[in-house]
Amino acid sequence: MADNYQIDGQKLHFHPKRVVKILDAGNNIDKLQKIYPIYMEISPVGACNHRCTFCAVDYIGYESHNRLSLDVIRNMMPLLGDKGVKSIMFAGEGEPLLHKSINELTQITKESGIDVSFTTNAVPLTQKFIEQSIPLTSWIKASVNAGNKTSYARIHQTESRDFNKVISNLKAAVLFRDKHQLDCTIGLQSLLLPENMSEMETLAKIARDEIGADYFVVKPYSQRTLSLTKKYEDINYLNKQYEELETSLNELSNDDFSINFRADSMRLYHESERSYETCHSSPVLLAYIMADGSVYGCNEYLLDDRFFFGNINQEPFDKIWQSDKRKSCLEYVLNDLDVNTCRVNCRMDKVNRYLDHLIEDKIKHVNFI
DSSP states (O other), X not given: OOOTTOTTSOOXXXXXXXXXXXXXXXXXXXXXXXXXXXXXXXXXXXXXXXXXXXXXXXXXXXXXXXXXXXXXXXXHHHHXXXXXXXXXXXXXTSOGGGSXXXXXXHHXXXXXXXXXXXXXXXXXXXXXXXXXXXXXXXXXXXXXXXXXXXXXXXXXXXXXXXXXXXXXHHHHHHHHHHHTTOXXXXXXXXXEOTTTGXXXXXXXXXXXXXXXXXXXXXXXXXXXXXXXXXXXXXXXXXXXXXXXXXHHHHTTOBTTBEEEEOHHHHHHTXXXXXXXXXXXXXXXXXXXXXXXXXXXXXXXXXXXXXXXXXXXXXXXXXXXXXXXXXXXHHHHHHHTOOGGGSOTTOTTHHHHHHHHHHHTTOSSOTTOO
16 A cells, blocks of 8 residues: 555645745745744643653653643634644644643644644543544544553553553544544554564554554654663664565555555664755744743754744744744754754654755756656
8 A cells, every 4th residue: 555644755845835935035044934834743731641661752851730721722823824834743742632621722723724633642542532633633643662561561661451442542533533434544653662573563453453543654763862761772773674574564554554664764764974964944844832832943952942932821923933032043053053963864854855955956957857
């Protein structure tokens, strides 16, 4: 089955008007400041019910008291829609479904003309959420990182009963989606780790046969610069075992279920240097809002003051986006940031490779179409 979701690629070429704005702006900071993000990641709540061994944002501290105000979101979302924000993923440094008003957040976002998605561990995926939010949601991706309850409890650092609960919750979501003929894609995602590699086929079959999911993604771990955990920083994906796993997993795909084994990202994980020198994505095409309301221009540098612009609890988003702090960040990223110190396989890596070809004229004979 073809990858209709382009999970291991990039989709900026489907937004030519925004690309034209970037090309027209070049290194002009004033013009770049007027470009709003296509995509945003928002963390509704700082709390998380798991303590995964690979957690990239462990350094933030799972602050349960941090949660976004419904009133602030209600005021902000129409503005974001008007400014050209196309999509929002609710995920972040906490588990998004733990926010008590998550259904209202979903409704407000969708009514503002913005597509909604969730990355979740799916343990708190309730029937109320299924009935109220799935009809408004483009996709839900569940992070499930083991194929049995024992391994799941060890990797997610939670109770083993959560494994069966996740399966049950996702089955209920698919059943409701199919019964009401809704257009919400439901998939599973797993980081490929030494201790779960032998369970990926089992998990894929659970996703396909028990849950009825649309896809299963197997992706590489990537060490975040600020993460406290270093357990997997020396992981090596240039291994014949991983190639064999990709082959066996792909055989499980059918017309209704796709496997996305992110082999290209695994290969790129071991590149000594990036193929581009400048990040043209941050802070232009994406933004991140933390559970305490802080706005950052890159989700790889949370708590780094160079990428912090302001707080939506104190001032409106458009003022934050046009602020001197964002201007300083743009200047830093364009002139001083060494992209080889950034997280490998960051969310905007493939977008940067695409923009680099356009901006730096690296492709020869482009007029011969």
